[in-house]
Amino acid sequence: MYYPMITPISGFSKLNKEEKIDWLLKTYLQGSNIAEKVLKQYWNENEAVQQLHEEFTENTLSNFYLPFGIAPNFLINGKLMAIPMATEESSVIAAASKAAKFWQTRGGFKVEVLNTTKNGQVHFIYNGDREKLNRFFKGVKPVLFDAVSGVTRNMRKRGGGVLGIELVDKTKLISGYFQLHCTFETKDSMGANFINSCLEKFADTLKEEAAKFQEFNVEEKRLEVIMSILSNYVPECLVKVEVSCPVSELYDDTHISHGTFAEKFLTAIKIAEVEPYRAVTHNKGLMNGVDAVVLATGNDFRAIEAGIHAYACKDGFYTGLTHASVENDIFKFWMEIPLALGTVGGLTNLHPLAKVALEILQKPSARELMEIVAVAGLAQNFAAVKTLVTNGIQQGHMKMHLMNILNSQNATPREKEELIHYFKKHTVTHSSVSEQLERIRN
Ligand code: MEV
Numbered sequence: 001m002y003y004p005m006i007t008p009i010s011g012f013s014k015l016n017k018e019e020k021i022d023w024l025l026k027t028y029l030q031g032s033n034i035a036e037k038v039l040k041q042y043w044n045e046n047e048a049v050q051q052l053h054e055e056f057t058e059n060t061l062s063n064f065y066l067p068f069g070i071a072p073n074f075l076i077n078g079k080l081m082a083i084p085m086a087t088e089e090s091s092v093i094a095a096a097s098k099a100a101k102f103w104q105t106r107g108g109f110k111v112e113v114l115n116t117t118k119n120g121q122v123h124f125i126y127n128g129d130r131e132k133l134n135r136f137f138k139g140v141k142p143v144l145f146d147a148v149s150g151v152t153r154n155m156r157k158r159g160g161g162v163l164g165i166e167l168v169d170k171t172k173l174i175s176g177y178f179q180l181h182c183t184f185e186t187k188d189s190m191g192a193n194f195i196n197s198c199l200e201k202f203a204d205t206l207k208e209e210a211a212k213f214q215e216f217n218v219e220e221k222r223l224e225v226i227m228s229i230l231s232n233y234v235p236e237c238l239v240k241v242e243v244s245c246p247v248s249e250l251y252d253d254t255h256i257s258h259g260t261f262a263e264k265f266l267t268a269i270k271i272a273e274v275e276p277y278r279a280v281t282h283n284k285g286l287m288n289g290v291d292a293v294v295l296a297t298g299n300d301f302r303a304i305e306a307g308i309h310a311y312a313c314k315d316g317f318y319t320g321l322t323h324a325s326v327e328n329d330i331f332k333f334w335m336e337i338p339l340a341l342g343t344v345g346g347l348t349n350l351h352p353l354a355k356v357a358l359e360i361l362q363k364p365s366a367r368e369l370m371e372i373v374a375v376a377g378l379a380q381n382f383a384a385v386k387t388l389v390t391n392g393i394q395q396g397h398m399k400m401h402l403m404n405i406l407n408s409q410n411a412t413p414r415e416k417e418e419l420i421h422y423f424k425k426h427t428v429t430h431s432s433v434s435e436q437l438e439r440i441r442n
Contacts, residue, residue, distance in 0.1 A: 006027055006028075009023065009027075012059065013058055013059055017054070017060070017061060020059060020061055021036060021039055021040075021061055024061070038062075039061050039062040040062070042062040042063045042064070042065065043062060043063070044063065049352065050063075052350070052351075052352075056347070056350075056351075066086045066087065066088050066295070067086070067087065067088060068084065068085075068086050068296060068353055068357075069084070069085050069086075069087070069093040070082050070083065070084050070085070070093070070360070071083045071085060071093050071096035071097040071100055071376070071379075072097060072100065073097065073100040073101045073104045074100040074104070074108075074109065074372075074375060074376075074379070075100075075103065075104045075107075075108025075109065076108060076109050076111060076371060076372065076375050077108070077109070077110060077111060077371070078108065080104075081361065081362075081372065082360060083096065083100075083293055083360075083361070083372060083375070083376055084293065084296040084297070084356075084357040084360050084361070085289075085292035085293055085295075085296055085376070086292055086295040086296040086353075087288065087291070087292040087295070089288060090397065090400035090401045090403070090404060091393075091396060091397050091400040091401075092288045092289065092292055092380065093292070094396075094400060095288075095379075095380060095383035095384065095387075095396075096289055096292075096376060096379050096380055096383065098383055099379035099380070099382045099383040099386075100379055102251075102382075103243045103245075103379070103382075106243070106244075106245035106249055107243070107244065107245065108243075109241055109242070109243055109375045109378065109379070110241070110242050110243070111239060111240065111241040111242075111371040111374055111375055112239070112240050112241075112371075113238070113239050113367045113370050113371060114238040114239065114240055114336070115236050115237060115238055116185060116186075116237050116366070116367065116370075117163060117183050117184070117185060117234075117236035117237055118183070118184045118185075118186055118191055118195060118230065118234055118236075118237055118340055119181065119182060119183050119184065119195075119230070119231050119233075119234065119236070120182050120184070120195045120196065120198075120199045120228070120229060120230035120231055121179045121180060121181050121182065121199070121228070121229070121231060122179060122180040122182070122199055122202050122203045122206060122225060122227075122228045123177070123179050123225070123226045123227050123228070124177075124178055124179065124180075124203075124206065124223055124224060124225045124226060125176040125177060125178070125223070125224045125226060126176055126178055126220065126223045126224075127175070127176040127219065127220075128216065128217065128219060128220035128223075129220065130169070132215050132216060132220065133167070133178070133220075134167070135215065136209070136210065136213050136215070136216065137167040139209075139213075140205070140206065140209045140213075141165055143205060143209055144165055144180075144202050144205055144206070145162060145165070147201050147202065147204075147205040148162060148197075148198045148201045148202065151194070151197050151198055151201060152194075152198065155186065155187070155194055158187045158188070159185070159187055160184070160185040160186050160187040160191075161184070161185060162182060162183070162184055162198060163183040163184060163185055164182065164183045165180055165181075165182045165183075165202070166180070166181045166182075167179075167180060167181075168180075168181045180199075180202055180206065182195075182198065182199060182202065183236070184198070186342075186366075187366065188342060188343050188344045188365050188366045189342045189344050189345040189346075189366070190299065190300065190303075190340055190341055190342030190345065190346060190366070191230075191340070191342065192230055192300070192303075192346075193345070195230040196228070196229060196230055199228035199229065199230065200228050202228065203225045203228040206223065206225065207223065207225055210222075210223040232303045232306045232307045232310075232340070233306070233307055233310045233311070233338075234307050234338045234339075234340045235311055235314060235338055236338075237338050237339065237340050237370075238336055238337070238338050238339075239336070239337060239338075239339055239370040239371060239373075239374040240334065240335070240336045240374075241334060241335060241336075241371070241374040241375055241377075241378045242332060242333065242334035242335075242378075243332075243333050243334070243378065243382070244330055244331060244332040244333070245330070245331055246329055246330055246331070247259060247262045247326060247329050247330070247331050248329070250262055250265075250331055251386060251390070255390070256390065261386075261389070261390070262326050262331050264389040265324060265331075265333075265385060265386065265389055266324050266325070266326060267389075268385050268388060268389050269320060269322060269323060269324040269333075269385065271320075272319070272320025272322070273319050273320050273323070274319070276317065276318040276319075278320070279312065279318050279319050279320040280318065282320040282321075282322070282381070282384075282385070283308070283309065283312055283320060283321055285380060285381050285384035285385075286321060286322065286335070286377040286378065286380055286381035286384075287305060287308065287377070288380050288384075289373075289376035289377045289378075289379055289380030289381070290304060290308070290337075290339075290373055290374075290376060290377040290380075291304070291305065292376065293372060293373045293376045294341070294373060296353070296354065296357040297341075297343070297348060297354055297357045297358055297361070297369060298346060298347030298348040298349075298350070298351045298353075298354025298355075298357070298358075299341050299342060299346070299347075299348065299369075300346070303340065304339060304340070304341070304373075307338050307339075307340060308321070308337050308338060308339075311337060311338045321335050321336075321337055322334065322335040322378065322381050322385075323335065333378070333382060334378070335374070335377065335378055335381070337374055337377065339370045339373055339374065341366050341369045341370055341373065342366055342369075343358060343363070343364055343365060343366050343368075343369050344366075395427070398427070398428035398429065399423065399428055401428065402419070402420065402423055402428050402433065403416070403420075405428070405430055405433045406419060406433065406437075409433070409434065409437055411437060415437060415440060415441075418440055419433065419436055419437065419440070422436055423436075
């Protein structure tokens, strides 16, 4: 690999976009015209839109597109919805649409938000007398609530705010480690800024009050705040979604009977429940659906990923998040996942496509969006497991991937048309596509 001699650059963020690209081309890309062309090709012609995107973050050079698609026919609590999804994975939207259509004629998805509490902690070190700390906390708790009354005013008007503040002794884990564990209701906003502002105010107030607390000695007055931050682990912000139908109405487009399909499906779910290697991939499949909607609606998919995978370990081991049963010949499939989402604030109202996505979803509340996202996750997992226990994923996946292979080999529209037709009846592999391309080119 060619690696150029590079000197560090200072003041990079102050350069304008053209200057940054220029530096990049000279420093890492040997002045490549192609790289420059590609970077600029993705600039939005509409200057206002381009500027908006540039201001989302620092050092923006271009935009990175993902396909924005739609999966129709989702019957959710009796309402028919089309779900917008942003994803690059070829088969995700097709699989979601298939699962939606299947369940639409079998009662649809029943979904319920169980609770919406979010949380955050002020982590601090106190090496003094525990009883004194307990007395201090009892006295300081109302002061903490008062200290954030300015920050919480608007949120309280919307029915949210700080729900509770608890002192938690963590000294068994780290000497002197305590925390304020704080709970919040943030209504339609995801609430990260609100929660972090409250926590930082709690931290300042805690330090100020400790310095004044008569019972503390000099050392105890120096209670040290380490950090204050929300948690993306939200096991009290849960949504439950389920589908069910008679076993006799399960798939009939496979080579196996309804009963065998149900049995194999249940076994696949059990394997994911007990086997972490499988559980991770199983959950990745449901996250294909979750992330695509989270992203399309301008929510923070990293937070959602972190929270859901942590929830998959809540009992001390990593497990699959979906469950299935057959009782009295009724097949039932369900899951419960934590989702801290917003439909106001952040990118949700700023990113023009996120706004459109929320309009497609009929401007949902955060609770409604939790329901929709959970449905997309369950649908995706159903489609994946159904395929795995019947035909295997490669057949369908490679068919969807065909276009990517054709594009990577610069196929013309006519070549694409001919080969899409050809591969309706043949197995798609990289080499078979190359061979067929060569055949028609000759
Ligand atoms: C691929 O993106 C997702 C799957 O691997 C999920 C699964 O195995 O359940 C098909």
